[in-house]
Amino acid sequence: MRKTRFIIFAMLLALGCNSANAQMFNFADNNHHFTLGVQLGQAGVNTDYSGFGWGISTSLYGVYVDFLCAGPKHRNDHHVNSSRPSDHEAFAINVGYQIPVTSWLRIAPIIGYCQTNYGYTDMSTVRIHVSGRSHRGSIYHDYYPQQRFHDFNYGAGLFIQPFKYFEIYGVYTSRAIYGGFALNLSAFAGDK
Numbered sequence: 001m002r003k004t005r006f007i008i009f010a011m012l013l014a015l016g017c018n019s020a021n022a023q024m025f026n027f028a029d030n031n032h033h034f035t036l037g038v039q040l041g042q043a044g045v046n047t048d049y050s051g052f053g054w055g056i057s058t059s060l061y062g063v064y065v066d067f068l069c070a071g072p073k074h075r076n077d078h079h080v081n082s083s084r085p086s087d088h089e090a091f092a093i094n095v096g097y098q099i100p101v102t103s104w105l106r107i108a109p110i111i112g113y114c115q116t117n118y119g120y121t122d123m124s125t126v127r128i129h130v131s132g133r134s135h136r137g138s139i140y141h142d143y144y145p146q147q148r149f150h151d152f153n154y155g156a157g158l159f160i161q162p163f164k165y166f167e168i169y170g171v172y173t174s175r176a177i178y179g180g181f182a183l184n185l186s187a188f189a190g191d192k
Helices: 002-017 027-032 185-190
Strands: 034-043 051-060 063-070 086-097 105-130 137-163 166-173 176-184
Touching: 034 063, 034 086, 034 166, 034 185, 051 086, 051 176, 086 137, 086 166, 105 166, 137 176, 176 185
Parallel strands: none
Antiparallel strands: 034 051, 034 176, 051 063, 063 086, 086 105, 105 137, 137 166, 166 176
């Protein structure tokens, strides 16, 4: 697996070096790079309490920050009974600095924090949340964490910008793996 990642990274680096107008490691590009993104992935990887979830990310002046959350899977179950199934949740918050390898390729060393919780969902409790705009309601049950586990999170991210306004990325850390897409808001501001 490490060989595969190294080969992919080396191929992307070589491809970037062969571009006619490639300028390697131009950190001035970070001054004009502001993105907002959404992501999907798994928080709490390599633990017994990992889960699939979603999150958000942003980058400004090369500083990258993200949040990924995976909630208890039984919390939004529409069944009401007296059971208390075991459940878990996880979240990760990370920060890093994007290194502009080329104008379309960035890498980022990432560090952060991951928390996983183990507990149970009380299926006999019912909470109702009604949206003010649509007037639609959703029910959820109370989740009670019993144990919390805290982990230092570290890894790297790969960011590819195939178009001026759009960026796709993937992040692999010791406690989370996820990917997403982001809009380059600074490109929109430059068009005015």
